[in-house]
Amino acid sequence: MDVSKKLRGTVRIQEAPMTDVKVMGSQESEIAPGVWQHAPGVVTTSLQTALNWGRQNSMWYLTFGLACCAIEMMATGGSRYDFDRFGMVPWPSPRQADLMIVSGTVTEKMAPRVRTLWEQMAEPRYVIAMGACATNGGPYHQGYNVVDGVDKVIPVDVYVPGCPPRPEALLYGVVQLQRKINVAGKQEPEKQKQEKVESEAVKEDV
Amino acid sequence: MSEIEARRLKAEEVGHEKLILNLGPQHPSTHGVLRVITTLEGERITEAEPDIGFLHRNFEKIVEGWTWSQVIPLTDRNDYLANINNEHAYVLAVEKLAGIEVPERAEYIRVIMSELNRIASHLLTFGTFAMDMGAFTPFLYGFRERELLYDIFEKVTGARMMHNYVRLSGVRNDLPDGWDKEVLEFLDRLENDVIPDYYDLLIKNPIFEARSLGVGVLTKEDAIAYGAAGPILRGSGIDWDLRRDMPYSIYDRFDFEVITREEGDHYARFMVRMDEMIESAKIIRQAFEQMPEGPVMGKVPRVLKPEGDIYSAVEGPRGEIGVYLVGDGNFKPYRVKWRAPSFSNLSILPLMAKGQFVADIVLTIGTLDPIFGEVDR
Amino acid sequence: MSEINEKVKGRLIEQFPGVEVSETEFGQVEVKAPKEIIADLARFVREELDFDYLTMVAGVDYIEYLQLVYHIRSLKDYAELIIKVDVDSENAVVASVAPIWTGANWHEREAMDMFGIQFEGHPDPRPILLPEDWQGGHPLRKDFIDKRPKRERQFRTR
Numbered sequence: 097m098d099v100s101k102k103l104r105g106t107v108r109i110q111e112a113p114m115t116d117v118k119v120m121g122s123q124e125s126e127i128a129p130g131v132w133q134h135a136p137g138v139v140t141t142s143l144q145t146a147l148n149w150g151r152q153n154s155m156w157y158l159t160f161g162l163a164c165c166a167i168e169m170m171a172t173g174g175s176r177y178d179f180d181r182f183g184m185v186p187w188p189s190p191r192q193a194d195l196m197i198v199s200g201t202v203t204e205k206m207a208p209r210v211r212t213l214w215e216q217m218a219e220p221r222y223v224i225a226m227g228a229c230a231t232n233g234g235p236y237h238q239g240y241n242v243v244d245g246v247d248k249v250i251p252v253d254v255y256v257p258g259c260p261p262r263p264e265a266l267l268y269g270v271v272q273l274q275r276k277i278n279v280a281g282k283q284e285p286e287k288q289k290q291e292k293v294e295s296e297a298v299k300e301d302v
Numbered sequence: 303m304s305e306i307e308a309r310r311l312k313a314e315e316v317g318h319e320k321l322i323l324n325l326g327p328q329h330p331s332t333h334g335v336l337r338v339i340t341t342l343e344g345e346r347i348t349e350a351e352p353d354i355g356f357l358h359r360n361f362e363k364i365v366e367g368w369t370w371s372q373v374i375p376l377t378d379r380n381d382y383l384a385n386i387n388n389e390h391a392y393v394l395a396v397e398k399l400a401g402i403e404v405p406e407r408a409e410y411i412r413v414i415m416s417e418l419n420r421i422a423s424h425l426l427t428f429g430t431f432a433m434d435m436g437a438f439t440p441f442l443y444g445f446r447e448r449e450l451l452y453d454i455f456e457k458v459t460g461a462r463m464m465h466n467y468v469r470l471s472g473v474r475n476d477l478p479d480g481w482d483k484e485v486l487e488f489l490d491r492l493e494n495d496v497i498p499d500y501y502d503l504l505i506k507n508p509i510f511e512a513r514s515l516g517v518g519v520l521t522k523e524d525a526i527a528y529g530a531a532g533p534i535l536r537g538s539g540i541d542w543d544l545r546r547d548m549p550y551s552i553y554d555r556f557d558f559e560v561i562t563r564e565e566g567d568h569y570a571r572f573m574v575r576m577d578e579m580i581e582s583a584k585i586i587r588q589a590f591e592q593m594p595e596g597p598v599m600g601k602v603p604r605v606l607k608p609e610g611d612i613y614s615a616v617e618g619p620r621g622e623i624g625v626y627l628v629g630d631g632n633f634k635p636y637r638v639k640w641r642a643p644s645f646s647n648l649s650i651l652p653l654m655a656k657g658q659f660v661a662d663i664v665l666t667i668g669t670l671d672p673i674f675g676e677v678d679r
Numbered sequence: 680m681s682e683i684n685e686k687v688k689g690r691l692i693e694q695f696p697g698v699e700v701s702e703t704e705f706g707q708v709e710v711k712a713p714k715e716i717i718a719d720l721a722r723f724v725r726e727e728l729d730f731d732y733l734t735m736v737a738g739v740d741y742i743e744y745l746q747l748v749y750h751i752r753s754l755k756d757y758a759e760l761i762i763k764v765d766v767d768s769e770n771a772v773v774a775s776v777a778p779i780w781t782g783a784n785w786h787e788r789e790a791m792d793m794f795g796i797q798f799e800g801h802p803d804p805r806p807i808l809l810p811e812d813w814q815g816g817h818p819l820r821k822d823f824i825d826k827r828p829k830r831e832r833q834f835r836t837r
Contacts, residue, residue, distance in 0.1 A: 160328050162335060163357055163675055164382035167426070167463065171452075174445030190328070205810040206335060206356045209327055235376060238367070239360030240818055240825040241809070260463060355808035362793075363818055398705060526731050526754065529782030542754050612705060613750050613761060615734070626737045626748060637819075639737035641750075646734075649785040678808055 144280075151194070151220065152274040154183040158193040160213065162200025165227040165260040169199045172263040182270055190216040195273070197266075198252075201229035201236050202243040214250045222277070224269050225252045228259040235259065319343060323660065327356050333430060333667060334674035336648075340655070340663065347663060350655035352648060357678040362638055369633045370396055370606050375466040380640060381676040382463065383423040386415045387618040389468035392638075394550060394616060395625040396470060400608035405600050408472035409552045410593040415458070415467065416616075417582040417589075418485070421492070422451045423619035424575045427671050431572060432504055434668035435513055440504050447496055450488055457481055470606070472599035482590050489583045497576065505576070514568035518654050518666045521566060528650045531621020531643035533578065534670065537571035539564040544617040551616075555592065556585045571669040607631050613641075620644055620671060642676035683758045684708050687728055694723055707759040714764045718774040718800075721749075721762075725779050729753050730760050733780035736787055738794040740820045745771055745794055751780075766796055775801040793819040 157179075161169060173179045173186055187193045190213045202210055214221065225246050228234030233244040246252060253276060256269035312322070326337035335356035341349040361380060365373045377392045378385040390412055397404060429444025452462045457478055459465040467474050504510055520530070525538040535542055543560040545553040561577040563570035608629040615624035624641030647670045654670075655663045687708050688700050698720070699711040712720050724730045732752040739746045749762040766773050775798035777784045787798045788807040795817040798804065806813065816823055 158328070163359075164379055164463065166334070167382060170441075171445060171448070171462075174449070175442045176445070176449045188329075201357060201359050203356060203358055203810075205358065206327065209356070213328055235379070236359045236361075236364065238364050240363065240815065240823075240827070241358050241360050262462060355806075355810070358808045360818065363823075524781075527781040529733050529780070540754065547757055548759075611748075612703075613707065613735075613748075613759075614705070622734060624734055624750070626735065626750070628739055637737075637739045639735065639739075639748075641735040641737075645785060646782055649782060 148278050148280055152277040154185075155195045155222065155270070155273070156185045156187040156193050157195040157197050158190055158213070158217070159186045159188050160196060160199070162198065162202065162206070163229065165199035165230070168260040168263060169197055169226065169266065172266050177263040177267065179267075179270075182267075182274070184270070190214075191218065193217055194220070195222045195224065196250075197224045197226050198230040198246045198250075199226045199260075201234065202246045202249065204241050204243060207243050207249045210246065211249050220277075220280075222254075222273055223250055223252045224254045224256060224266075224273060226256045226266060226269070227261055228257065231255045231257065320348065325663070327353075333672060336667065336672065336674065336677075338651070338655075338663065338667075340660065342660060345659050347655050347658050347660060350652050350663060352651050354648070354674070355678050357674045359675075359679065361679045362640065365635060365638050367634065370400075370608070370635060371470055373635065373638065374468065374470075375464065377640075378464045378466060379675055380642065380679060381618065381620065381623070381644070381673045383426055383673055384419055384618045384620065384623075385463060385465050386412070386419040386468060387616060387623060389465070390416055390551070391614070391616040391618070391623040391625050393468050393470055395612055395614040395627050396608065398614055399610060399612045399627055399629055400470075400603070400606060402471045402602060403600050404471055405597050406594050407476075407596045408598045408600070410589050411473050411477060411598060412468055413551060413553065413556075414485070414586050414589050414593075415455075415465075415473075417586050418451060418454065420582050420619045421579050422448055422455075424579050425451070427575055427619075427668075428500065428504075428572075431665070431668040431671075432510075434664045435510065437504065437510075440500070443496075443499065443503065447492065450491075454481070454485055454488060457484075469599065471602045472597070474599075476598050485586065486590070489586060493580060493583060497579065500576070505573075511569070513662070513665065514572060516565075516567050516569075517662055518568050518658065518669065519566050520650065520654060524650065524653060525566070528653070529646040530650060531646055532617070532619065533571050533574040533621070534647050534650070535621065536560065536562045537574045537669075538566035544615060544622055548615075550614070556588045558584050558588075568665055568669045607633065615641070618643060620647065620673065620676075640676065640679055642679065644670075644672040644674075644677045648672045648677055681706070683753075683756045687758060687760065690728060691724075694727075695720060703761070707761050709761045709763065711763045711765075714766055714773050717762070717764050717776065718779075721776045721779045724751065724760065724762075728760075729755050730758070731755075731780075733776070733782050733786075736776075736783055736790055738790040738796060738819065740768075740794060742768075742821055744768055745796060747773065747790065747796065749776070749783075771796040772799060773797070774799050777801055793817055795820070 196214060225231050229236060230246045233242050236242045237244055254269045254273045256265050258265050321342040323340045323342055325340060327335040337353040339351045339353060340347050361376060365376060374389055374392060377388045380388050425444045425447050429441035432440035456462055459467040520538050522538050522540055525535050525540060539562055541560055541562050546560055558581045561574050561581060563574055609631040611628040613624060613626045615622045621643030623643060626639035627635055628637040630636040654666050684702055691700050691710060695716060701709050703709050730751040730753045732754050734750045734752060737748045745766040745768055747764045747766060751760045773796060775787055777787055784802060785807060787801055790796050792806050792809050815826055
């Protein structure tokens with residue numbers, strides 16, 4: 097049962113009582129007892145869980161360095177911090193990339209290009225705003241040519257603060273994104289749902 | 303006229319023999335946000351036109367609203383691979399303008415940190431140049447040594463990259479105990495293990511030689527006419543280094559060689575950088591031997607309102623980092639002009655790319671080593 | 680060092696009687712020239728006095744007038760020269776030095792962007808740093824106003 101603790105989400109391993117083969121099954125799709133006896137090695141899970149598991153563990157990121165943070169992004173991909181542990185591979189084309197790490201200041205001249213690159217990425221796509229400049233303009237926010245944060249141009253999933261953020265901070269941001277992907281498409285807990293409804297009601301009142 | 307229409311017309315004008323190819327601004331080997339519009343005839347480039355300004359962050363305008371010492375952290379971010387050199391350039395200019403004295407020990411610390419930063423910058427250039435050539439592994443080796451340097455910097459300044467360490471009239475804090483031993487260990491490792499490693503790994507490789515020897519030649523005359531700086535100038539056979547020829551700070555007290563190569567090709571520029579690392583190590587060793595005890599901060603006037611104008615320059619990893627300051631007797635600088643070496647270096651690209659293969663323009667950008675924080679400022 | 684500066688000063692005064700020539704406290708020769716003679720002055724300095732390495736062209740806005748500052752080095756004689764040229768703010772036109780020092784090309788394009796100075800005889804007068812469709816004026820002039828809507832300040836509330 098050690099393995100099951102390491103696996104996340106709703107995937108877990110059930111031990112077969114009669115044979116040595118271990119069979120996985122999820123709570124949502126509990127198959128009738130006995131079936132697995134005739135089909136050893138079958139893994140059952142919900143489709144959403146499997147997709148999320150795949151997505152969160154192979155995020156290919158676009159090699160897209162904008163400014164100073166790009167150097168820290170490269171350091172994170174380098175030998176000491178090793179992005180590859182998370183299944184993250186630098187990928188030069190936006191067509192196959194899943195994740196865009198906006199690492200630096202976005203200017204008025206660059207903003208349409210960032211938007212185009214984001215549009216070229218296939219769904220599902222994720223964006224990390226790395227550093228103060230990509231979050232809200234940072235030290236350059238007074239500039240006449242600087243966009244106050246990349247979220248004015250494209251939707252952002254995770255913001256990583258710092259100027260530039262340390263590689264550990266970027267790794268933490270990536271882990272947060274993995275958590276976000278992991279719960280995507282699943283049923284929301286009742287409590288959160290309730291809060292959401294309430295907040296929307298408040299907005300309507302205003 | 304729509305953009306597509308305009309492109310069609312341009313294509314008709316160019317004809318069927320030629321092809322317009324757009325590189326960037328997102329391209330894995332343009333070292334940032336450079337766009338180059340190339341016109342090809344077969345595999346040869348007939349015209350290359352760099353399009354810059356994608357990282358124009360208005361440094362020169364923003365600092366007009368800040369006080370003299372508030373500008374220092376922002377200079378870090380101009381050339382983000384040569385942070386201490388940038389700070390040094392700016393601080394030196396303000397000190398000259400306001401007539402501020404710097405303690406002896408602080409000068410030595412500045413020199414040591416600047417030279418370490420030069421090594422760090424050249425290590426990254428080594429890695430990215432190999433990556434431009436298609437070899438990914440040297441990039442990881444370059445970063446292996448950079449991480450050690452980051453540790454060394456972190457112990458003194460508390461930051462990996464953006465140090466904000468050099469202050470008006472000195473440096474922020476003294477060196478920690480035992481730090482010099484660590485640096486000397488690192489230098490031994492660099493000279494005895496790392497650089498021989500790099501030779502075995504990359505430089506003796508026949509593919510490396512085939513792609514860099516005799517490619518992208520820049521003549522002496524062109525290098526001077528375009529105002530090329532640093533390794534590009536010295537790689538074309540011009541014996542010029544501000545540290546020796548117009549010494550600033552305390553560089554006249556050290557004994558080191560200025561590396562020059564006559565060929566002016568990719569290989570020459572690359573090797574100038576490799577050899578400069580060893581010369582920097584020499585300077586650091588001498589500085590540790592000569593370094594006196596004493597304070598690291600001098601006296602700064604409480605009201606800093608310098609007047610007049612000054613051009614002052616230091617030799618950064620990419621060449622002459624110049625600062626032109628105008629003070630009008632106020633708390634704030636009236637004008638700060640940043641003379642970026644990469645800006646001048648990149649302006650040679652159209653000349654060098656002409657007649658090259660498409661595959662080689664990537665290497666040309668690699669040896670010019672532009673950093674877009676300072677090209678666009 | 681100062682011998683060369685004396686020589687340069689002497690030659691300049693001899694050739695151009697109208698210009699102000701002085702030496703700064705940092706050992707640089709400084710020339711204040713009217714804008715009409717800048718092309719001649721540049722050619723003379725480049726060819727006769729061996730000032731071959733142009734490091735920068737900077738514009739400064741002094742509100743009543745604009746000033747262009749050229750900093751030139753002589754790699755042979757280890758000397759530095761600063762040329763200052765005053766330009767009218769309204770009608771800012773000056774002769775280009777790009778035919779003399781090729782490296783001035785991009786520096787002058789930058790000054791064109793930032794201060795709206797027109798360079799006569801420039802080989803390639805196009806904007807360089809600002810966006811292609813920039814309408815906001817010349818940013819480094821002192822009367823420049825950022826026309827974009829003001830951003831609301833974000834406060835953190837607990």
